[in-house]
Amino acid sequence: MKFLWTSIYVKNMDEAIAFYSNLTGLQVLKRFPARPGMEITFMGNGTTDETLVELLTDSNNSAVHYSEFISIGFAVDSVDAMLDKVKSENIPVHSGPFETPGSKFFCIKDPNGLTVQFFQQK
Known part of the structure; x- marks a missing residue:
C-alpha cells in the first residue's frame, strides 16, 4: 500500500x-x-x-477549520534558512524553533489556519 x-x-x-x-x-x-x-x-x-x-x-462551502492537532510537515536542509525565508515573506512563526537531540523544527500557519511544520533532521 x-x-x-x-x-x-x-x-x-x-x-x-x-x-x-x-x-x-x-x-x-x-x-x-x-x-x-x-x-x-x-x-x-x-x-x-x-x-x-x-x-x-x-x-x-467556504468554511475551513483545522484543529490544533492536525499539521503537515516538510523536511528542510536548514531550519535557519527556512526561518529567514518565512520572515522575508512576512509570515509569522506560530511556534518554535524547537530542538531535540536529533532534530530542529518550527511551525507556521497556512492561509487557512493549517499548521505547517518545517523539520530539519540533524
Missing part, C-alpha cells in the same frame, strides 16, 4: 497555490474542476514515488 496524498480544504485556490509554491517549491501537477463550484489541485515535485498535496476549494 502507498500513501498517495493529503487533502487540504482552502478558501482561495490561487492564494493556497502561491503559498505552497513559494515556501515549499511544490508545483501544480494537475488542476481541474471536480463538479460545479469545486476545484481540485494536486501539487508535488513531479517524482513518481512522492506523496502529493491535494488542495480543494468549494464555493458552496
